Amino acid sequence: MAQRIDPVDASVLTLRQAVTYRDTGTQHPQLVALRSLKDPTLQPVFEGLLQAKEAPMRVDGFLGLSELRGERGADPEQLKALGDPAIQTVAITECLGLGLLKPEGIRAILAWKDLPDYDRVLLIAELNRIKEPWDLAMLGEAASSATAEVAGLAAALALEKGDTARWRAFLDQAASLSTVDRQDLMRRIADASRHYLLGPAAVQLLKVTEESTGVERTAAMAAALRVAPTAGRDAVLQQAQADRSLANLVQCGMLMLAADDAIRADDFGVLKNGDLMPEAIAEAGAALRTPGMDPTVPLVGLMESANRPISEWAVRQAEKLSPEARRTVLLAAIDRLDTKETPSMHDRLLAALAAQQLIASDPDTLLPRATRKSGRPEIPESIVAAMCDLGNNQAMQLARSMRGSLNQRGESLALVTIAKTAPTLTTDEVRQLGVIGGGGGRVEEPIQMQAAWLYLRHSNQLAKAIAKLTPR
Numbered sequence: 142m143a144q145r146i147d148p149v150d151a152s153v154l155t156l157r158q159a160v161t162y163r164d165t166g167t168q169h170p171q172l173v174a175l176r177s178l179k180d181p182t183l184q185p186v187f188e189g190l191l192q193a194k195e196a197p198m199r200v201d202g203f204l205g206l207s208e209l210r211g212e213r214g215a216d217p218e219q220l221k222a223l224g225d226p227a228i229q230t231v232a233i234t235e236c237l238g239l240g241l242l243k244p245e246g247i248r249a250i251l252a253w254k255d256l257p258d259y260d261r262v263l264l265i266a267e268l269n270r271i272k273e274p275w276d277l278a279m280l281g282e283a284a285s286s287a288t289a290e291v292a293g294l295a296a297a298l299a300l301e302k303g304d305t306a307r308w309r310a311f312l313d314q315a316a317s318l319s320t321v322d323r324q325d326l327m328r329r330i331a332d333a334s335r336h337y338l339l340g341p342a343a344v345q346l347l348k349v350t351e352e353s354t355g356v357e358r359t360a361a362m363a364a365a366l367r368v369a370p371t372a373g374r375d376a377v378l379q380q381a382q383a384d385r386s387l388a389n390l391v392q393c394g395m396l397m398l399a400a401d402d403a404i405r406a407d408d409f410g411v412l413k414n415g416d417l418m419p420e421a422i423a424e425a426g427a428a429l430r431t432p433g434m435d436p437t438v439p440l441v442g443l444m445e446s447a448n449r450p451i452s453e454w455a456v457r458q459a460e461k462l463s464p465e466a467r468r469t470v471l472l473a474a475i476d477r478l479d480t481k482e483t484p485s486m487h488d489r490l491l492a493a494l495a496a497q498q499l500i501a502s503d504p505d506t507l508l509p510r511a512t513r514k515s516g517r518p519e520i521p522e523s524i525v526a527a528m529c530d531l532g533n534n535q536a537m538q539l540a541r542s543m544r545g546s547l548n549q550r551g552e553s554l555a556l557v558t559i560a561k562t563a564p565t566l567t568t569d570e571v572r573q574l575g576v577i578g579g580g581g582g583r584v585e586e587p588i589q590m591q592a593a594w595l596y597l598r599h600s601n602q603l604a605k606a607i608a609k610l611t612p613r
Contacts, residue, residue: 149602151579152593162195172201174587189611196228207241214243244273258283262294266337293330297342324357331360340368370403381411394422406430441473456494471495484519496527504539512546529554532561553582560595
């Protein structure tokens, strides 16, 4: 007779995969899944990761603890304890991307001795982005860095304070690079200008890239449209008029769609040339900016675009619409799966994006689609995946309404969704959660990781388990 596996042991075995370092890095997405729970009871696990000998494990531990600190943000002392400056740079970059560094923490790090110039300019740029005070002296010698990207970002920051000398020196430095390297450099500085809200630099980059039609020019226009809108609008309209090729008009159209108030409704007329895609972009852009005009039809049309950024943009615009129009657009993004012989991953992504919005605004419309027994299975699959990914109270309520009407994987995802938020579970729900955590729920590995942890928490077995979850 086969011996029954203890569900606590099975869940611990699942979780030990996440705290076991592998050269392939496969433990990282598992740890990201655990981090995404934002569960304070995970603190001892993340603290244990800080003691791991492998740097990637320490970084994940640090990021997990930083996320649990909420509005306090990352702890500079924990960051310093990571040791290796290169690893600290990785952690700082990750923290900035996740919004985990707060003004007080940034200033504490800037006071460190021997802080690398790369870290310094990123941190000062973040102060600029969040509109916190900083001064030129804080840049130190970063503008003289032999690393062109560091010198460029420092020079772009200096422009914010009216210092043009460092920008001129940076342009001289960039001129010595190969054409390919110079174009890539300008693209990266333009991207930084857009993200960190560096308006004067964006204007200068428009001048530097004026004769180019490459990615650096597109990045410069995107930056200017966000932080120097008048200059950005002039540049993109001029480019659309100068080059009437289909590729250029679509590229300009994408920039214009993303520009919001920097572009007016009548500006979209410049895209019209008889080709389907530019015409569709023009119609949707103008409709969204014209009071009283119904944008639902053009937005639904853009969803059918083979251009992934444009179709995703169309779905995300639904949140700006009236409740009825929003419902129409979002349900269209989901129901279109029934028209596909073989829905692509992108088709499923659009449906999941739409489902997440509807869970927040109109969850009742999703219930019959999630629990139906006919039609393409990708529709209920996309809805339950979006629900589990959200993992909030609204998702929990929808999950409770669905349970008992889904396939095995759907039932597993619904239960994990509930377990993320519900203060308590029934005895049977805890038992089923243990089955999922042990590998019996037909879910992806990250969801299994979450189920294993949630099972241990809901079954009051964390104290027993944590001692077995030190890094290996």
